[in-house]
Amino acid sequence: MRRITVRSTPVLVILAVLLTFLITAGPIILAGANPIAAYAAYLVVPLTSQFTLLEVLVSATPILLTGAAVAIAFRAGYWNIGAEGQLLLGAIAAAGIGTMVGDLPPVLALPVMVVGGALAGAAWALVPALLRVRFGIDEVVTTLLLNPVALLLVNGLLHGPWRDPETGFPESARIAASAEFPTLIERSRLHIGFLIAIAVIGVAWYVLVRTPTGLRLRAAGLSPHGARFAGINVSRTLLGAALMSGAIAGLAGVGEVAGIQNRLTSGISPGYGYTGIVVATLGTLTMPGVALAGLFLGDLTVGASSAARSLGIPSQLGAVVQGVLLLTTIALLTQRRYRARAAAPPAAPPAAEVASG
Amino acid sequence: MTATSPALELRGITKRFGDLVANDGVDFDVRGGEVHALLGENGAGKTTVMRIAYGLTQADAGEVLVHGQRIDLRSPRDAIAAGIGMVTQHFALVAPMTVAENLALGRATGLRLDLDDARRRVADAADRFGMRVDPAARVENLSVGQQQRVEILKALSRDCRVLILDEPTAVLVPGEVDALFATLRSLVADGLAVVFISHKLAEVRAISDRVSVLRRGRLVATVDGDTNERELASMMVGRPSFGVERPSDAGPELREPVLRISDLHAAGSHGLEALASVTLDVGAGEIVGVAGVSGNGQTELVDVLSGMRAPSSGSIVVGDTDLTGADPTRMMAAGIGRIPEDRHASLVGDLSVAYNLVLERLDDFRAGGRIDGRRIREHAVALIERFDIRAGPDDPVASLSGGNIQKVLLARVLSRDPRVVVVSQPTRGLDIGATEYVRSQLLERRAAGAAILLVSEDLDELLALADRLVVLYEGRIVGEMPTTGVDVDRLGMLMAGRGEAA
Ligand SMILES: Nc1ncnc2c1ncn2[C@@H]1O[C@H](COP(=O)(O)OP(=O)(O)OP(=O)(O)O)[C@@H](O)[C@H]1O
Numbered sequence: 001m002r003r004i005t006v007r008s009t010p011v012l013v014i015l016a017v018l019l020t021f022l023i024t025a026g027p028i029i030l031a032g033a034n035p036i037a038a039y040a041a042y043l044v045v046p047l048t049s050q051f052t053l054l055e056v057l058v059s060a061t062p063i064l065l066t067g068a069a070v071a072i073a074f075r076a077g078y079w080n081i082g083a084e085g086q087l088l089l090g091a092i093a094a095a096g097i098g099t100m101v102g103d104l105p106p107v108l109a110l111p112v113m114v115v116g117g118a119l120a121g122a123a124w125a126l127v128p129a130l131l132r133v134r135f136g137i138d139e140v141v142t143t144l145l146l147n148p149v150a151l152l153l154v155n156g157l158l159h160g161p162w163r164d165p166e167t168g169f170p171e172s173a174r175i176a177a178s179a180e181f182p183t184l185i186e187r188s189r190l191h192i193g194f195l196i197a198i199a200v201i202g203v204a205w206y207v208l209v210r211t212p213t214g215l216r217l218r219a220a221g222l223s224p225h226g227a228r229f230a231g232i233n234v235s236r237t238l239l240g241a242a243l244m245s246g247a248i249a250g251l252a253g254v255g256e257v258a259g260i261q262n263r264l265t266s267g268i269s270p271g272y273g274y275t276g277i278v279v280a281t282l283g284t285l286t287m288p289g290v291a292l293a294g295l296f297l298g299d300l301t302v303g304a305s306s307a308a309r310s311l312g313i314p315s316q317l318g319a320v321v322q323g324v325l326l327l328t329t330i331a332l333l334t335q336r337r338y339r340a341r342a343a344a345p346p347a348a349p350p351a352a353e354v355a356s357g
Numbered sequence: 358m359t360a361t362s363p364a365l366e367l368r369g370i371t372k373r374f375g376d377l378v379a380n381d382g383v384d385f386d387v388r389g390g391e392v393h394a395l396l397g398e399n400g401a402g403k404t405t406v407m408r409i410a411y412g413l414t415q416a417d418a419g420e421v422l423v424h425g426q427r428i429d430l431r432s433p434r435d436a437i438a439a440g441i442g443m444v445t446q447h448f449a450l451v452a453p454m455t456v457a458e459n460l461a462l463g464r465a466t467g468l469r470l471d472l473d474d475a476r477r478r479v480a481d482a483a484d485r486f487g488m489r490v491d492p493a494a495r496v497e498n499l500s501v502g503q504q505q506r507v508e509i510l511k512a513l514s515r516d517c518r519v520l521i522l523d524e525p526t527a528v529l530v531p532g533e534v535d536a537l538f539a540t541l542r543s544l545v546a547d548g549l550a551v552v553f554i555s556h557k558l559a560e561v562r563a564i565s566d567r568v569s570v571l572r573r574g575r576l577v578a579t580v581d582g583d584t585n586e587r588e589l590a591s592m593m594v595g596r597p598s599f600g601v602e603r604p605s606d607a608g609p610e611l612r613e614p615v616l617r618i619s620d621l622h623a624a625g626s627h628g629l630e631a632l633a634s635v636t637l638d639v640g641a642g643e644i645v646g647v648a649g650v651s652g653n654g655q656t657e658l659v660d661v662l663s664g665m666r667a668p669s670s671g672s673i674v675v676g677d678t679d680l681t682g683a684d685p686t687r688m689m690a691a692g693i694g695r696i697p698e699d700r701h702a703s704l705v706g707d708l709s710v711a712y713n714l715v716l717e718r719l720d721d722f723r724a725g726g727r728i729d730g731r732r733i734r735e736h737a738v739a740l741i742e743r744f745d746i747r748a749g750p751d752d753p754v755a756s757l758s759g760g761n762i763q764k765v766l767l768a769r770v771l772s773r774d775p776r777v778v779v780v781s782q783p784t785r786g787l788d789i790g791a792t793e794y795v796r797s798q799l800l801e802r803r804a805a806g807a808a809i810l811l812v813s814e815d816l817d818e819l820l821a822l823a824d825r826l827v828v829l830y831e832g833r834i835v836g837e838m839p840t841t842g843v844d845v846d847r848l849g850m851l852m853a854g855r856g857e858a859a
């Protein structure tokens with residue numbers, strides 16, 4: 001069973017990518033473009049100039065973080081669909097703190113803002129996690145429902161107390177210069193948020209694979225009953241994973257505010273939290289996988305907007321490709337799971353498996 | 358019979374899992390109207406070869422013939438179409454649905470469920486084979502024995518001519534075994550071919566016309582059904598077997614109680630009271646057997662002592678520590694080793710054998726903040742050797758054979774020298790060699806002064822191991838007696854809830 005998992009997971013993901021191209025060829029042709037040229041524009045063109053290459057990393061930054069956030073929660077068996085809301089809370093905190101720390105030097109201002117954003121994301125994740133752990137209330141529903149609430153909060157602030165006093169636009173005031181994320185390369189938008197994302201993924205990988213905490217988290221996700229029986233506090237593990245997940249998603253919000261917009265806007269996230277689910281799934285919930293998938297989707301995002309210009313096809317087709325990719329990946333991975341289950345004695349009574357889905 | 362070809366024939370079946378050869382050129386056949394038993398140690402390859410016959414696993418080499426015709430088995434669907442049915446140890450029933458719905462699902466070709474047809478088949482089976490089940494009952498409310506009957510009905514309702522049963526009696530209580538055998542006899546009389554996998558030699562002899570023995574993936578012999586047990590056993594393990602029994606020394610007269618349970622009450626899964634006023638002491642160096650028909654509170658008792666179910670009142674004390682309502686961590690810290698009857702749920706199937714063996718005490722296997730992979734592996738290799746687990750340290754537990762999964766859990770518990778052992782059905786599904794080993798391990802723990810609470814449905818096992826028996830009926834202890842010179846009739850009456858009437 002393990003053999004099947006290890007060897008064919010990357011193969012399946014690649015298969016999913018190819019299948020996606022096949023399926024999306026239809027809409028692309030309908031939009032009046034040559035599918036081959038479109039894919040070249042989506043995937044290859046962004047890698048051909050330094051500017052677009054850096055833009056790929058910029059686009060990848062928030063989804064690397066939300067992808068890692070989602071993957072950690074999913075590994076623990078906590079289905080956090082709320083990375084979007086947690087990201088927005090991180091963004092609110094960053095915008096709030098960012099305007100107040102003007103007197104502090106960057107070495108202090110930046111950590112305060114980063115920690116504040118992470119805490120805000122974790123706080124937004126806390127209530128659904130407590131509801132799940134204490135009362136068994138399904139977190140898929142609660143975390144999902146909190147996303148539009150977070151967006152309302154953003155808009156409430158932007159149309160109320162935080163409205164830009166000078167322009168009157170629904171945007172918050174610009175954060176202090178000392179709170180802006182430094183860029184990594186001159187005249188590019190690539191900011192230290194990218195390094196933060198890579199560091200988070202590295203640490204998460206280490207924790208998941210090498211530490212007792214990570215093993216407990218994986219055990220709790222694979223078999224809550226077996227884990228509890230072995231003395232693992234599954235509730236605490238879930239709670240910890242949920243908060244970690246929220247904090248990392250919050251960091252994505254900090255990066256967008258401090259590294260890109262320098263203020264809170266209502267469009268601060270075009271669904272990075274949801275894309276995180278795609279990244280985590282495509283990356284088969286492993287950290288190296290998340291890194292690859294995040295970069296791949298970053299490439300696709302940049303490619304989709306340039307293809308819109310060069311080939312005249314709607315840029316929304318990029319989102320269509322992403323959506324189809326999620327479906328094909330899930331379809332193939334699920335089918336693999338069934339095969340593996342059928343090929344080995346099941347870990348849980350099949351009656352329960354059938355009953356639950 | 359010579360002219361007709363066997364209902365099912367396997368020729369030269371070979372199956373490898375990586376380096377492991379699970380089946381090595383196995384030839385096997387079963388004819389209509391006979392029961393052909395398949396014997397072998399844990400991990401010998403019995404389940405694998407039959408999964409191949411049922412299309413669940415694909416062979417690397419060899420062929421499958423049905424009534425002399427080669428058939429291509431890509432999935433169970435092909436096997437079902439060829440008239441082969443299999444009842445695996447884990448049932449594939451949809452728990453919240455009724456019996457009739459489950460049968461109809463098994464036959465459904467399109468979107469329509471033919472419930473009338475299903476009900477007719479249930480009635481028909483009751484008439485012809487004496488298999489009674491209520492078609493309107495929900496599967497989740499049926500006993501294991503009844504669920505098994507539904508599985509058999511499901512296979513029959515697909516008109517199977519070959520029925521494969523993988524350790525069907527491992528989950529049954531004695532009365533149910535008799536009922537199953539009666540059913541099998543009438544099915545065979547009707548011309549069905551039955552493959553019967555079991556570790557219990559007495560059962561194999563009672564029901565089989567022929568017996569085949571697998572050892573480490575190879576077929577060593579096919580013999581007559583009335584071959585004596587001694588011979589069968591030595592074919593399986595390659596040596597004669599010896600029964601393991603408690604030494605007849607009575608032990609010290611006054612044993613200091615180690616585990617003290619008093620006035621324990623606990624609710625079962627459906628909220629009804631499953632344990633009522635259970636009071637019980639287990640002394641150092643003593644094995645107390647819990648006898649009773651399953652479903653009388655045994656599972657809940659073990660759950661409570663495992664820290665998986667909170668008692669509603671009463672107390673549990675080990676030594677000087679009050680463990681009432683303790684979680685698994687505290688139960689383990691107090692020295693309780695726990696082996697419940699559901700091994701699958703007590704392990705993490707998708708994690709490796711090595712990780713499962715240390716999951717209870719990861720903190721003992723760390724190097725700084727990291728898990729110490731090398732020591733975990735060495736630990737696993739040592740236990741695999743000591744408990745004769747047929748698997749590698751990196752294999753996921755879910756890929757192991759049933760008996761080997763059990764050994765993993767036993768190894769995890771017994772390797773920690775627990776002072777209290779709470780164990781349920783320790784040898785269910787184990788082969789003779791492993792059974793002997795496990796029993797001798799429990800006796801060794803007893804000799805070392807551990808207090809052992811042994812829950813078993815196997816009376817012979819209780820009589821062989823326990824110093825003292827208590828009988829559990831409807832959640833209460835209805836009787837207690839020493840094992841020496843036990844009155845089996847009285848025991849039976851107590852188990853049946855007839856109080857002290859006898
Ligand atoms: N899917 C799998 N992947 C890897 N190894 C496997 C797989 N299925 C079975 N095996 C191995 O093949 C061997 C034979 O297993 P099998 O389940 O056929 O044994 P068995 O005779 O039924 O044993 P038991 O009496 O314990 O049920 C075992 O060593 C087992 O670990």
Ligand SMILES: [Mg+2]
Pocket residue numbers: 403404405523758759
């Ligand atoms: Mg088996």
